[in-house]
Amino acid sequence: MPELPEVETVVRELRAHGLVGRTVAGVGVAWPRVLVGDTPGAFTRKLRGRRIEVVGRRAKYILLKFSGGMSLAIHLRMTGQLHFAARAAPRDVHETIWLVFEDGEELRFHDTRKFGVWKAAASLDALLPELGPEPFDPAFTVKVFRERLSGQRRAIKTLLLDQAFLAGVGNIYADEALWDAKLHPQRRADGLTRAQAAALYAAVRRVLTAGIANNGTSLGDGATNFARLEGRRGGNASTLKVFRRDGQPCPRCGVELRRIVVGQRGTHFCPRCQRSKTP
DNA sequence: ATCGCAGCCTGTACGC
DNA sequence: TGCGTACAGGCTGCGA
Numbered sequence: 001m002p003e004l005p006e007v008e009t010v011v012r013e014l015r016a017h018g019l020v021g022r023t024v025a026g027v028g029v030a031w032p033r034v035l036v037g038d039t040p041g042a043f044t045r046k047l048r049g050r051r052i053e054v055v056g057r058r059a060k061y062i063l064l065k066f067s068g069g070m071s072l073a074i075h076l077r078m079t080g081q082l083h084f085a086a087r088a089a090p091r092d093v094h095e096t097i098w099l100v101f102e103d104g105e106e107l108r109f110h111d112t113r114k115f116g117v118w119k120a121a122a123s124l125d126a127l128l129p130e131l132g133p134e135p136f137d138p139a140f141t142v143k144v145f146r147e148r149l150s151g152q153r154r155a156i157k158t159l160l161l162d163q164a165f166l167a168g169v170g171n172i173y174a175d176e177a178l179w180d181a182k183l184h185p186q187r188r189a190d191g192l193t194r195a196q197a198a199a200l201y202a203a204v205r206r207v208l209t210a211g212i213a214n215n216g217t218s219l220g221d222g223a224t225n226f227a228r229l230e231g232r233r234g235g236n237a238s239t240l241k242v243f244r245r246d247g248q249p250c251p252r253c254g255v256e257l258r259r260i261v262v263g264q265r266g267t268h269f270c271p272r273c274q275r276s277k278t279p
Numbered sequence: 280a281t282c283g284c285a286g287c288c289t290g291t292a293c294g295c
Numbered sequence: 296t297g298c299g300t301a302c303a304g305g306c307t308g309c310g311a
Contacts, residue, residue, distance in 0.1 A: 001304030033287090060305080077305050079289080094289090113288045115305065129306090154281065163306085171304055219304075224290055226304070243304090264283070266303080 001226045002060060002076045004135065004168030005211025006234065010082060011057045013229035017084060019064075022101040023051045031096035034109070036117050046070055046120040047099070058124075059131045059167035072120045073127045074109070080116035081227045083108055094223075112223050132166040135208055142201045149189050149197055156192065157185035158263040160204070169204060172217055172243045175268045177203040179242045179252075184274045185260070185267045211236045219244065242268040 002010070024047045029040040038046075050066035057063060062074040062082075074080070085098075085106050097118055098108040109116060121127045132148070133140040148166075152159055159165050160174040169177070178185050180203035183196060192200065211217060216234030218226045228234060241251050246259035250270040260267050 003304065006304085075305080077287095078303070111288095112290065113303090115287065115289095117306090152280095158281090161305090173304095217304080220291080222291055224303070265305095 003170030077115035
């Protein structure tokens, strides 16, 4: 569920809570598969005794850099949530892994669907898959975006969701950006005009910026929705124009919004504003 | 290169 | 109310 704005929100809150400077005294693992490729023992040996020096983000990964050149990547996937707790506080059944700090507090990972992943390694290359540019990297200009689009025959929405093409965009913000740019989700990516590519570039940044400003998007109120640190909810849902609003009127033209499937993902758009599949 | 599908899990919403 | 089914914001691996 979490996309770039949601992960960025969590990262900022981790910093604000004072995660930097903590030293790992131990690791608790209730669901070993969260570690993918490491046993709990091997994982613990990588982190124990190390101090957290930097808390950052790359794509949808939370990155913790530790003393001695070790890094930890956390991917929240669909339902991952982080929260701090006193060591003695009771554990929820959905808590799959936690760091124990020397000060007695714990950073706990609550993950209902258990898709989330924690991975530790000395190099970022070993930690992260191939990832496209960060949408807010100054080097990621509209020119770069256009160059990356060329030769891409896939549907534009599929491309926006491809983390190797562009990092951080997920289903919500892809739909919102395409509506903003007035582009049909199934348009062939290399068929966009110069102006359309520029509009999409701006739209992606605009919807992500709004998402961050509103601390992410939380929908509904079940246990499977995005929550910020400590279970707080993001406020961006009220700004969404099309996502999961099929059947309701388009905020721009009033026509009923529709839902289709593109690349096996639910896709929401306005059949009037976002018209042609082909230029 | 690109596509579709299964799989990883559990909770929620909806139809009957 | 209960039960079955579809669906979910992510990603990977596989075969075609």
